[in-house]
């Protein structure tokens with residue numbers, strides 16, 4: 673039976689400026705038309721999962737502005753339970769300033785806004801929801817204390833924890849020991865391990881070190897080179913489907929939402945990874961984060 677997924681995380685409005693190439697420090701480049709689109713790593717992962725058929729509940733914060741109202745309405749349209757999404761008075765909704773170049777690469781600066789108001793008490797209020805979940809998903813765009821509390825609650829209840837350690841930051845060893853599935857990219861894996869992670873060989877070393885740190889399964893996302901997996905069976909590489917990327921924003925979030933959906937539905941880990949890679953490959957061929965994520969029907973038609 674498919675189990676509920678609970679996401680404790682960030683909600684942003686993405687302000688996206690496409691440009692021919694990303695500027696160097698101190699440089700100004702001309703962009704094209706501004707797009708204003710729903711984003712935030714937590715929200716993106718929740719939407720990816722809901723759009724692929726998962727039952728999803730969200731714990732997070734928006735500000736009392738037009739962006740916040742639009743983002744919560746977007747959750748409702750996706751069928752996401754927003755009982756534990758709080759609207760914070762006199763506070764701006766989180767935003768992400770995103771530049772995307774013509775090769776589909778991006779650079780992002782976050783203005784956390786209301787995401788910073790996600791307190792331990794709000795997570796405690798959602799304890800029963802987390803304890804009844806099939807999977808908890810967290811990232812690092814909210815206060816670490818709130819993430820830690822969500823993980824503590826899930827771990828104590830035997831609910832598997834998936835952590836996307838993004839944006840990269842150092843984490844307590846005790847937190848990593850509670851993570852069942854860690855999904856970093858190369859930069860995040862490098863920061864967590866202190867190893868140079870460039871390409872598959874480096875990813876193997878980092879994934880094995882993260883396993884030793886206590887994460888049961890490690891999935892290092894390598895962009896167009898696929899995913900490096902380390903788990904109790906050893907390590908292996910899953911190549912990515914070959915596609916031409918227009919915009920990679922949110923591709924990792926699509927991967928995580930899809931992987932979580934497949935696992936919550938009872939799929940084996942490698943089948944879940946293959947499904948998630950198809951979803952992520954679909955998403956990079958369209959513009960935006962949530963705007964690019966596939967529905968079940970779209971993935972079937974592919």
Ligand code: RIB
Nearest residue numbers: 684711712713768922961
């Ligand atoms: O992972 C992509 C996301 O990172 C964007 O949607 C942006 O909001 C930032 O949180």
